[in-house]
Amino acid sequence: MTMLRQAAAIAGKDLRIEVRGRYALGAVLPFAATLLIAFGMSLGPGETLLRETAPGLLWLAVMFASVLSFRRAYQAEGEDGALEGLALAPIDRAAVFLGKAAAVAVQLWALEVAIVLLVSGLFGLPVGRGVGVMMAGFALGTVGLAAVGSLFGVLEESPRAREAVFPLLVLPLATPVLLAGVKATALATAGRGGQAGGWLGLLGAFDAVFLAAGTLVFGYLLDD
Amino acid sequence: MGRTRVQAAERVAGRVVARRGERVLGALAAAGVAATVVMALWVTPPDAVQGDVFRLIYLHVPAAWLAYLAFAVVFVASIAYLRTQRTRWDRLAAASAEVGVLFTALTLVIGSIWAKPVWGTWWTWDPRLTTTAILLLIYLGYLAVRRLPDSPARRGRWAAVVGVVGFVDVPIVHLSVTWWRSLHQAPAVARFAPRMAPSMAWTLVLAVVAFTLLYAYIVTLRLRVGRLEERAMAEALSPRLGPGAGASASASPEAQAAEEVPAGG
Numbered sequence: 228m229t230m231l232r233q234a235a236a237i238a239g240k241d242l243r244i245e246v247r248g249r250y251a252l253g254a255v256l257p258f259a260a261t262l263l264i265a266f267g268m269s270l271g272p273g274e275t276l277l278r279e280t281a282p283g284l285l286w287l288a289v290m291f292a293s294v295l296s297f298r299r300a301y302q303a304e305g306e307d308g309a310l311e312g313l314a315l316a317p318i319d320r321a322a323v324f325l326g327k328a329a330a331v332a333v334q335l336w337a338l339e340v341a342i343v344l345l346v347s348g349l350f351g352l353p354v355g356r357g358v359g360v361m362m363a364g365f366a367l368g369t370v371g372l373a374a375v376g377s378l379f380g381v382l383e384e385s386p387r388a389r390e391a392v393f394p395l396l397v398l399p400l401a402t403p404v405l406l407a408g409v410k411a412t413a414l415a416t417a418g419r420g421g422q423a424g425g426w427l428g429l430l431g432a433f434d435a436v437f438l439a440a441g442t443l444v445f446g447y448l449l450d451d
Numbered sequence: 452m453g454r455t456r457v458q459a460a461e462r463v464a465g466r467v468v469a470r471r472g473e474r475v476l477g478a479l480a481a482a483g484v485a486a487t488v489v490m491a492l493w494v495t496p497p498d499a500v501q502g503d504v505f506r507l508i509y510l511h512v513p514a515a516w517l518a519y520l521a522f523a524v525v526f527v528a529s530i531a532y533l534r535t536q537r538t539r540w541d542r543l544a545a546a547s548a549e550v551g552v553l554f555t556a557l558t559l560v561i562g563s564i565w566a567k568p569v570w571g572t573w574w575t576w577d578p579r580l581t582t583t584a585i586l587l588l589i590y591l592g593y594l595a596v597r598r599l600p601d602s603p604a605r606r607g608r609w610a611a612v613v614g615v616v617g618f619v620d621v622p623i624v625h626l627s628v629t630w631w632r633s634l635h636q637a638p639a640v641a642r643f644a645p646r647m648a649p650s651m652a653w654t655l656v657l658a659v660v661a662f663t664l665l666y667a668y669i670v671t672l673r674l675r676v677g678r679l680e681e682r683a684m685a686e687a688l689s690p691r692l693g694p695g696a697g698a699s700a701s702a703s704p705e706a707q708a709a710e711e712v713p714a715g716g
Contacts, residue, residue: 378616382599382609392599396592396613399585400620403627410631425630433623440616447533447608 230325233318237326241300242333250299251334259292259342267349274351281350282412286405288342289365290372293335294394297376298383300331305384313449320446324377328441332373339365357415360423364411367430371404374437381448403433473671480668483661490654507565509654513662514558515583521551521666522590522618529614532607538681541607544614546673548593550666555587578629585624589617603681 245251266284270276304310313323343365347354354361379396407426414423491509498505524547532540562580563573574580593613600606647655 379613382596392592392595395588395595399588399592400617402585403620403623406627406631429623429627429630436619436623437616440619444533444612444615447612450605450608 230319230322233322234326234329237313237323238329238333241303241327241330244303245330245334251296251338255292255295255299256338256341258295259288259338260345262288262291263342263345263349277350278352281346281352282409282416284350285342285346285352285412286368286408288346289335289339289368289408290398290401290405292338292342293331293372293376294397296331296334296338297380297397298393300327300377301380301383310381310384310449320449321442323449324441324445325438327380328370328373328377328438331377332369335369335373336365339369353416356418357420357423360415360420360427361412363427364408364415364423364430367427367434368404368408368411371430371433371437372401374434374441375401375404378437378441378445378448381445403429407433473668473675476664476668476671480661480664483657483664487654487658487661490650490657495650495654496648501569504565504568507561509658511558511561511565512655513658514554514561516659517662517666518551518555518558518583518586520663521547521554522586522621524670525551525590525593525614526618529611532611533615536604536607538603538607541603541611542674542677543670544610545597546670546677548590548597548610548614549673550669552587552590552594554666555583555590559583559587576632578625578632581628581632582621582625585628586621589620593617 263284266280266287267277270280270284301310304313314320343354343361346352375397379393382396383393407429411423411426411430414420414426487509491506495506495509497503525544528540528544528547531537532544559580562583566575567573593610596613597606597610600609
């Protein structure tokens, strides 16, 4: 119980930083919009192709935007030795992991709403259909993404951090989220949301595995 | 004095035995690979449908087996490292990951060469192919993480976490990729003929054993190189702490300050 309260405190701190700094709104969302417009231009103005590829493009935009959000979530910790402070604080290491994951998940959910609206406008994706299944897909997929990202986001704080290592690590690990998320969205918008149960289950399993793994091993990443 | 000499002698003897074991392992691996070559190229018959191209199976299957074996070893060694904090487990995980990446890439390349004449394409989004490609990317990430931290202990811990989480992820990736394909169309890969000629099956077993020996040999070599690297690093740093330390202490304060700047900054 105390661990959940500690996690909530960490999450609250991160969300407060976001509300005051408005990084997601000011940088990540414009980046996602740029990506979507670039996708639209590279796949040409043909409406059928755009509508068919829209679920994939939507999730790609979410994944790339999430990489920026994770990086941001740990950038603040790198300043003034804040991460050492967290490591030394008399709280459970797992609470740090869960709290940061929760804060990133909340930010991503907000981002996803905006990205979905953009995609429905730009690519003509009928998001009104099967909206429940689609929301479940985003809800579950985001938790998994946030778990992977807040687990390995610490690596960004290495003195020799190289920009490419974090996405190289996170994107292949999150392959199941990409596949299942795209499928759930495609089925939902095609009016076949009933068949997406297996994919939602897969997303749930991914969440469970990565939340459990992160809770168990996160402490080792923070050690020094 | 006598005791340290005995200990030194024991250490030398241990090293000699280890080197001999290494050579025996190397000889066995070489003999196994040579026997596999003979069996695969001359003794086994060509495949009824595919002809001689089918002989690639004697390379492809053992290479794929090694890829998964190597990453399983990384997984176990990573857990052992996290529990014990002993450097040898970290060295084993690193060595095994390097060999695993090599054989995963080899599996993909050989598979591609095989796929071109048989399926008519270099690549297809078959579940096993796709999983293997993702596997390669995950462990390239593992090797990249190993180059990040500045302290060996931190490198060991970070790498071990990736080694554990990456391996746990593989079954989920495989499941998702399998569903992704099967919901659309039947798998593009024809299954192998259910019955193989006995000589083919035995050659395959021999190939797997030979490659496993080869894996053990390469990892042993890599472990020795890892130990030598660590010793060289320690020796490169030690003169400053050894007799030379007195000399540098008597050096001018400016010189010392100049030396400290890059380290502190």
